[in-house]
Amino acid sequence: MFPTPIDKASAPVRGLYKVALPLSLLIWLAPIIAVALTSIRGQADLTSGNYWGIPTQWQMAENYAAVFRNTPILHYIGNSFLVTIPTVIGAVAMSCLAGYALGIYRFKLNLLVFFIFVGGNFVPFQILMVPVRDLSLKLGLYDTVTGLVLFHVAFQTGFCTFFMRNFIRDLPSELIDAARVEGASEFQIFWKVVLPLVRPAIAALAVLIFTFIWNDYFWATVLIQGDHAMPVTGGLKTLNGQWVAQWQLVSAGSIVAAMPPVVIFFLMQKHFIAGLTMGATKG
Known part of the structure; x- marks a missing residue:
């Protein structure tokens, strides 16, 4: 086998x-x-x-000096942090709450709601380009960091909920029951019992989502047009000259842009591996 x-x-x-x-x-x-x-x-x-x-x-x-001296790459990197960090916080926070509800409580529509979260991950994001752009225009969120953050939070929450629900569901139910017997409220159980136990999973999920959002190019160019809010993945295309392709600067900028996810991964490597292997063994 x-x-x-x-x-x-x-x-x-x-x-x-x-x-x-x-x-x-x-x-x-x-x-x-x-x-x-x-x-x-x-x-x-x-x-x-x-x-x-x-x-x-x-x-x-x-x-590398020309990249920092002659291009606004630091501004683009700052925009990427403004997009990525709130997205990670929002998506992970919402998925922990949704994962707790779907993993702990047993109600009739539990499985249906879970399938809705999972099903959203199978929708090709290309077919969402036009409706998402139109919606952002109607709401006044087009070409803004806020609009890009809100979209990423909404789009990533499905995968994050799938991830967190499975980890929370594997927790021993006796822990939850014991906390309830002791008189803990549902929020206290979530905050003081569940979250500490799934901290490695949260760390692993945060690293994954940080990498996904930081490396996003498609939505960065669909929902952002101006340099004031353009993330670094979309801003790299401006490093080329108007008449001559300066691929050496684009490549140097790409190496610089790839450093934050690499640094985050190595800083969180211990927690990332622990989160991915959490529940792999019993006893």
């Missing part, structure tokens, strides 16, 4: 694994390597088509 551990597999399978794993890793890393190399090249290399070879002009300091 389960795959055979690689150390117990046959010799040909082990040999194939040793060849396929580095090759797959190289293919996966190839775009990142290309961007990193491009970010330290000079314009002459790109003009001559030297995309993968050793750079003839090493301009790491010049390219």
Whole structure:
């Protein structure tokens, strides 16, 4: 039923694994390597088509300095934080409340409501582009950070509720019953019993949502037009020159823009792994 551990597999399978794993890793890393190399090249290399070879002009300091000096990337990064942090807080908070209600209480429409939350994740977001844009225009939220935050909170809450409901549902019901016997209110049970127990899951979910929202490009360009509210993913396209494509600056800006999620992941790595493996073993 389960795959055979690689150390117990046959010799040909082990040999194939040793060849396929580095090759797959190289293919996966190839775009990142290309961007990193491009970010330290000079314009002459790109003009001559030297995309993968050793750079003839090493301009790491010049390219990265130009990104911060000649472009508003810090402003775009600030906008990304203004969008991402409230979204993470809002989506995680709402999903904890909804997950608690769906995981603890037993009512007739429990499963139906849960399926509604889950079903929203299967709707292709491209078909929502026009109605969401029209709605944001009618509500006066188009081209604003608030509008983008509200949309992301609404769109991410379904996945977050699915995530939190399953973790909360696995908690021992005896803990909830004991708290009720002691006279704790439902909010006290939620705040002092449930949330501390699912803290690793909350941390893992926060890291996932932070990464999803920070890397969003589609909705950043659909709901935002001006630079005043444009996140960094949408703002990177402005790093190109008007007449000449400055891919070295775009690549350097992409590396800079990718740093916050990487830093967040490594800072929260312990909690992230604990959250993903929570409930994997019993006893």
